[in-house]
Structure formats: C-alpha cells, structure tokens
Amino acid sequence: MENNVILSVSDVSKHYKYYKTLFDIKKNVIKAVDGVSFEVYKNEVFAVVGETGCGKSTLSKLILGLTEKTSGEIYFKGELLDYKNKKKDFRKKIQILFQDPYSSLNPKKKIYKIISYPAVRNGIIKNKKKDRMEFALEQLKIVGLPETTALNYPHMLSGGQRQRVGIARCLSVRPELLILDEPVSALDVSVSAQILNLLMDLKNETGMSYIFITHDLKLVRHIADRVCVMYGGKIMEIAETDDFFKNPSHPYSRSLLESMSFLTSTRRNL
Amino acid sequence: MSLDINNLTVELCAGKDENECINVVDTLFLSVKEGEVVSIVGESGSGKSFLGLSILKLNPQGVSRIVSGEIKIKCKSQNIEADILKLKPDELTDVRGKIISMIFQDPNTSLNPVMKIGEQITEAILVHKKISKKEAKDIAVKYLNYMNIDGLARFNSYPYELSGGMRQRVMIAMAMVLNPCFLIADEPTTALDVTTSLQVLKLIKEIKEQSNVGIIFITHDLTVARSISDRTYVFYAGQIMESGNTENIINNPAHPYTVSLIKSIPSLSPDYVPKQKLFNISGYLTKDDFKKGKCRFYSRCFKRDDGCLNDIALRSFRDAENGGKYRRDVRCVKFNSDAVIK
Ligand SMILES: Nc1ncnc2c1ncn2[C@@H]1O[C@H](COP(=O)(O)OP(=O)(O)OP(=O)(O)O)[C@@H](O)[C@H]1O
Ligand SMILES: Nc1ncnc2c1ncn2[C@@H]1O[C@H](COP(=O)(O)OP(=O)(O)O)[C@@H](O)[C@H]1O
Ligand code: SF4
Ligand SMILES: [Mg+2]
Ligand SMILES: [Mg+2]
Numbered sequence: 001m002e003n004n005v006i007l008s009v010s011d012v013s014k015h016y017k018y019y020k021t022l023f024d025i026k027k028n029v030i031k032a033v034d035g036v037s038f039e040v041y042k043n044e045v046f047a048v049v050g051e052t053g054c055g056k057s058t059l060s061k062l063i064l065g066l067t068e069k070t071s072g073e074i075y076f077k078g079e080l081l082d083y084k085n086k087k088k089d090f091r092k093k094i095q096i097l098f099q100d101p102y103s104s105l106n107p108k109k110k111i112y113k114i115i116s117y118p119a120v121r122n123g124i125i126k127n128k129k130k131d132r133m134e135f136a137l138e139q140l141k142i143v144g145l146p147e148t149t150a151l152n153y154p155h156m157l158s159g160g161q162r163q164r165v166g167i168a169r170c171l172s173v174r175p176e177l178l179i180l181d182e183p184v185s186a187l188d189v190s191v192s193a194q195i196l197n198l199l200m201d202l203k204n205e206t207g208m209s210y211i212f213i214t215h216d217l218k219l220v221r222h223i224a225d226r227v228c229v230m231y232g233g234k235i236m237e238i239a240e241t242d243d244f245f246k247n248p249s250h251p252y253s254r255s256l257l258e259s260m261s262f263l264t265s266t267r268r269n270l
Numbered sequence: 271m272s273l274d275i276n277n278l279t280v281e282l283c284a285g286k287d288e289n290e291c292i293n294v295v296d297t298l299f300l301s302v303k304e305g306e307v308v309s310i311v312g313e314s315g316s317g318k319s320f321l322g323l324s325i326l327k328l329n330p331q332g333v334s335r336i337v338s339g340e341i342k343i344k345c346k347s348q349n350i351e352a353d354i355l356k357l358k359p360d361e362l363t364d365v366r367g368k369i370i371s372m373i374f375q376d377p378n379t380s381l382n383p384v385m386k387i388g389e390q391i392t393e394a395i396l397v398h399k400k401i402s403k404k405e406a407k408d409i410a411v412k413y414l415n416y417m418n419i420d421g422l423a424r425f426n427s428y429p430y431e432l433s434g435g436m437r438q439r440v441m442i443a444m445a446m447v448l449n450p451c452f453l454i455a456d457e458p459t460t461a462l463d464v465t466t467s468l469q470v471l472k473l474i475k476e477i478k479e480q481s482n483v484g485i486i487f488i489t490h491d492l493t494v495a496r497s498i499s500d501r502t503y504v505f506y507a508g509q510i511m512e513s514g515n516t517e518n519i520i521n522n523p524a525h526p527y528t529v530s531l532i533k534s535i536p537s538l539s540p541d542y543v544p545k546q547k548l549f550n551i552s553g554y555l556t557k558d559d560f561k562k563g564k565c566r567f568y569s570r571c572f573k574r575d576d577g578c579l580n581d582i583a584l585r586s587f588r589d590a591e592n593g594g595k596y597r598r599d600v601r602c603v604k605f606n607s608d609a610v611i612k
Contacts, residue, residue, distance in 0.1 A: 051463050051464065051465045051466070052434075052462075052463040052465075052466065158554050159314075160554060188313035188314055188490055188554075189313070189490070189491070189492070189531060189534050189535050190313060190530065190531065190534050190551040190554070191313075191554060192534070193534035193535075193548035193549060193550055193551070194550055194551075196536075196548055197547050197548055197550060200545070200547070215463045215464045215465075216464065217464070218493070218535070218536045218537050219536060221536065221537060221544050222536035222537065222544055222545065222548075223545070241544075256464075256465075259464055259465060259468045
C-alpha cells in the first residue's frame, strides 16, 4: 500500500485569527481545519463531504500551498510538499478545478491563451502564438470541444463549455492529483452528466487521482472510491464508499445520509 | 381557491435582432389548487423565471410582452376572483404580495441590506394592511418565530448578520406574513447547501400543511421537485413537455426529455449503477430551440425524425397507476399512451 499513496496529509491545521468587531481587543480564532490526517491513493477518487463552512475549501488551499499551514505536514509521493522547492515541480503535479466556471476564467483572454498559459509558465511549450495554438487545439480535443472554441472569449461559451475549458487548462500540465471543488454544482443536470463522464474517462486514461469536494452525496456515490466526512474543521469518518452508504459509522454521517435519502427515495419521508 | 393559467404566451424580443421574437412562454396551461404544491422543473434558460414573473405581470418591460392567455385566480379568504391580466394597476398591486407572493433564488437581491429585517417585514405588512405599527411588529415577530428564527432577538438584525439559510427564511416569512393564497418560489434552495436547503424545504412543506396556500415551486432539480410536490410540470424552452403526478412521472417518464433528465441524474433512475456512464443529453439549450416549426427539444432528442419538424401539441393521457386517477400531458409525437404508461 505504501507506495500506492500519492498524497499524505498529517495532522494539518489552519486557524484563522481575526477581529470580530472594530472594537475587539483580542483576536478571535476560527479553526477552519483542525488536526486533519488522511491519505489519497493513486488513481482513486477521494471525496470530501460536509456542509458549508466545514473547511473543505480551506483544506484544498492548504494542499495547494495557497495559504500557510498553522501546523502539520503534507507529503506528495513520500516527499515533503514544499512549493518553494523548485526542483520538484509540485505546482505542476497538483492542480485544482473550481466550482464556478463563470468567474474562474479571465474574461479578457481568448480560450487558446487561457488553456496554454500554465504550459507556458511551466516551460512545457514556448510562448509563441503558433505553439500555444497547437497545444490548445490538442487539449480542446481531449475535453471534447470543437477547434473553433480556441478563438472564443469565455463569455461566448455556456457553463458546461467553460467548465471543459477549465478542465483542459488543469490537464495541460499533466497533473497527477486534481482537486475538484464542487466541479458541477453550478451546472444543469444534463451538462453535469457530461462533465462527470468526462472526468471519469480522463481519470481512467491518465491514472490521475482526484480529491472531489462536494456537498452532494448523489455525486459521491456515483464517482468516489472513498469518502471523508468533515464537520467543523475535523474529520468525522473516512470510509469506502459502499460501506459509507450501507453502514455509516459516525452519527453525523448518518444525519447527512438521512438528508440524502429524503432527496432520493419517496417524498413522503420529509 | 385556485389559480388557473390558460394558454399563456409571453413574447421576448431581445438579442442581436430586435425584430426576432421568441415565445419565451408558449401556450402554457397550469393550475394550482388549495394546499397543493406543483413544481416547474427545467434547466437554466428554459424560461422558468420568466413564467414566474409573468404570473404577476412582473416580466421585464420593454423586451417582453404578454401576448395572450388568462391567469384566473380565486381566493376566498381575500374575497377575490379575477383574471390577473385584466386587472387595473392598483388592483394588481394588491394582488402582488397580498394574494400571490413570491420568493427568489437570491435573498440578497430582495432584502434591503441597510434595513433591519424586522422592520422590512413590518413595512411589508403596513403597505397592505391598515393596522398600527405595534400590531404589525407583533405579526412580524410571530412569523419570524414560525420560520425558526427567534423573532424578538433577531428583529434588529441586518441581513448581512444572518447566514444564507436564515436570510432565505426571512424571505419566506415576508412572503407569508400577509397570508397569501398562493406562493411562487423561484429556486429558493439553489444557492444553499444540502443541510440548509433541507431546512428550507421542510419549512415550505410545513407551510403547505398548515396554511392551505397553493405553491408553485420552480426548480432545476428533479430530486427537489420529487421531495416536495404533488404534481410536476417539466418545462423546456418555454413549453410544458410533460406534466402530471410527480411520482408517476419519475417512475414512468413519457417524454424523451424527461427520460433523458432522469437518466442523467446519478441514483434517480431505478436501474442506476454507480460509476457507470451517465446518460448524455447531447448539446445544450439555446435560443434557437425556442423557434417555431419544430419540436423544441428536437436538437437534443434521441428519438427525433422528420415527423418532429412541426409545432408539437400537448396531448392528454391517463396514468395507469392509481386506478387511472391522474392525468398526464405529453408534448411528443412519438408518444402513444400504451408505450410507456402501463
Ligand atoms: N480568509 C479567511 N479568514 C477568516 N476565516 C476564514 C477565511 N477563509 C475561510 N474562513 C472560515 O473558515 C471556515 C471554513 O471555510 P471553507 O471555505 O473552508 O468552507 P467550505 O467547507 O469550503 O464551505 P463551502 O461548502 O461553503 O464552500 C469557515 O468558517 C470560514 O468562514
Ligand atoms: N431581461 C431580459 N432581457 C432579455 N432576455 C432575457 C431577460 N431575462 C431573461 N432573458 C432570456 O430569456 C430566457 C429565459 O430566461 P429565464 O426565464 O431567466 O430562464 P430560467 O429561469 O429558466 O433559467 C433566456 O434565454 C434568457 O437569456
Ligand atoms: S416530438 Fe420528436 S423531437 Fe420532440 S421529443 Fe418527441 S421524438 Fe423528440
Ligand atoms: Mg468551499
Ligand atoms: Mg431562473
């Protein structure tokens, strides 16, 4: 199992300090992530679920090095995850896809530029129009968008198309771990089905791992191998998806599942 | 008590070519009875909000126009029987809020950010009722309490001091405070997370049980519609594609669009298997789909052929379930009642 681990999070915390009102003398502390440990395996989908404000997005920021840890360590394939270590290229290997396809793409840039930017920054291709275009066309094909998309601006695309562009951009640097933060919750079900299918295909083809952040348990059952339940910055339970749905061990997981059964079984049990 | 929309058509003339108009709501029939919840389910851009707004003649002026139809309301407790489309402006003001109230997806845009929530509700009451300010305040507190918000303690809170779910409940309190006959809720849970949206759904269900209000619940989520509504209208590109008893529609969809929708939601269809490919509805809804001369679902339908290149009429059937008690309306030429409805 050991070398099957791609990411290992060990006792990681993030405490935000802030003044509640202008007149506070002492800072308040929010334990957004509080002593969290887990491992993500190669080519698995690791779902993180929990209600709003439980710390899911903060956790992903910590993994991406977008915010300083208060304490704890994170290892990527056995090595200390340190984004200052230029030799290791961790930035390339871990990517994130955001919830909102409307605000996560630069509205002033054409799609081919958006898609090829990370590859240019990481020195995978040269910063020449021809190279960037060629590269972008290849990526567009992977995510099932027509070539004409390359010259469009984001506002000319639908939500689902924008999310595909977002995926193309993430994949452009061949990441090994992709964090998906509510990747379909802003999309209609018909479009969301397309994106979920695409994500599953890509995972199987590339051997990537996903951390799939969501509060929709239907999606968890559909896509995840294991589930991690968070509440108030702490992990309540980590379980195989099947076990989790058949026999959740934590009371909080049970209450979450009840809220789902209300949405999936008959409407009488509200 | 009843609300009956007959043959409502709303025209929208916007976009590049001003002269190019579409029927954003097309030949629509819909009814709600006392104590009934009906859902309108459709994906974004299908015209759900337009429909909701048109019922109160709140559809955007300048770009859209109600072309034909009638919206008949009967509300005994307020002693009114009328066609909304024929009301004078001052009568219409009375209907909005007092007879039919509306809640929107985003509570932030409908609550005044610089006014205490208690005062906003009090003011809403005083616009329609000739009672003292003190009495209005008492009612406001009572309704906040109904919504599981401590009315006295929270009376002086500003909207930003409340969580999203609390703000949505304040909106509902404000919508219910005048004891309306009908409530139109336009995606009231879409902006909320699972636990919070569950609270709001439970609340709406309680309101239904305790007040006899008739509710039109607009959503893009069929699972939400299932949890709350007696009947469902499946809406696509301005038209009802299928309508009938909610459970029967989900267990036995008749229209290709409904079939596709159900198959694309993980776990909703009876033959669902995790990790298998979800059904793909190709393409997406565009303004072109609203045009006349073909089935509006044509561009994405898995069953289409040349027989679908006409305007398609809504036809009525009966569900075999429940001893043929429920009517099912279907807008598809390929559907014949023996094929799907057992
Ligand atoms: N920069 C910040 N400063 C102070 N508090 C913060 C900051 N960012 C997040 N928080 C707090 O940390 C907690 C966890 O937030 P986080 O964004 O991780 O939640 P989440 O689980 O992603 O929620 P959602 O489902 O709504 O996206 C919340 O209480 C939030 O208010
Ligand atoms: N104020 C407006 N002016 C012009 N077009 C509009 C306006 N509001 C909505 N539309 C268009 O009308 C159609 C239906 O919109 P809407 O009723 O908001 O859909 P839904 O609520 O189902 O997402 C969409 O194509 C939308 O772009
Ligand atoms: S009428 Fe034709 S195109 Fe329209 S839903 Fe039926 S089969 Fe599909
Ligand atoms: Mg988040
Ligand atoms: Mg809408």
